[in-house]
Amino acid sequence: MKILIVTAEMQLAQDIRRYLEQEDNLCELTADMNEGRSLIGQFSYDCILLDLSFYGEDGLRLLQDLRRGKGSDRVIVISAKNSLEDKVMALKAGADDYLSKPFHLAELSARFEAVTRSRFLKAATHIVFQQLKIDTASRAVYIADRDICLTKTEYELLLFLIINKGNVIAKNTIAEHLNGQSAIHPESYDIIYEHIKNLKRKLVSEGYRIKSVYGSGYKFIACV
Structure with missing residues (x-):
């Protein structure tokens, strides 16, 4: 899978990339929301990992734009927030899954596989x-x-x-x-x-x- 990780928490991003690339995935990282938008506009990804902890409303707008535009991209939201309201807001904005921090990397990997496979299962x-x-x-x-x-x-x-x-x-x-x-x-x-x-x-x-x-x-x- 080709995965884009959008987060300002770069140590976490590096840990995720090391783990996922051991499973033969290709991961790209960015801490900048505008760069993330540019990469999404230029390239195709199997899944996008979007950390809403740092981007707030800008992150939600990116999520909404993704659903209006490149609807085939799968998006997993991660966040330090764990309230029902935050989860519902992200899912309604277009997230395919929501994972609260802290989480195990093995679980994140399983969720990547689940949301990307679901795209093919529909057909x-x-x-x-x-x-x-x-x-x-x-x-x-x-x-x-x-x-x-x-x-x-x-x-x-x-x-x-x-x-x-x-x-x-x-x-x-x-x-x-x-x-x-x-x-x-x-x-x-x-x-x-x-x-x-x-x-x-x-x-x-x-x-x-x-x-x-x-x-x-x-x-x-x-x-x-």
Whole structure:
């Protein structure tokens, strides 16, 4: 992936770039909002990481301009602010995701993959992993041509895990994906645990697992 990082916190930017480039991504950095606008206007990026901590209204205007112009660019907002109001404001302005500081670089990497893959999923009619097939048009799931009966939330959870297969997905990332802003409420995690338990039960007999990674989250894998 080609990623543009727009932040005045250059130590953080360097740490992010080192981590992401170990995963074969190409990262460009800028601390200047005007330079960021210029780069976005000249070049195409798979994803833009925009730090609203330093740019305030200018950052929000850039986000709005992106959505009016180069709508295919995916944007992840990071910020030191963690209030519901700030998250809603950024998402309404056009952000694809919102991550509050401090965060783990592994989670940021997973979110990059999720938002960029979602762009291609919109045009895809079938998602295939080994013998598991998801028909995104009919929202049907098949394993070795057997129909797997899932609830709406189980389907969304499986699709999210599939597009992030091989990565450990934090429970709060799953909660935010499924529940949006209501994920900030602690009881939302209890609901997530229940959906994961039910999906695990339906998949394990078919040769697939949702592995719990202690203290980190969940990972979708094929049974050995």
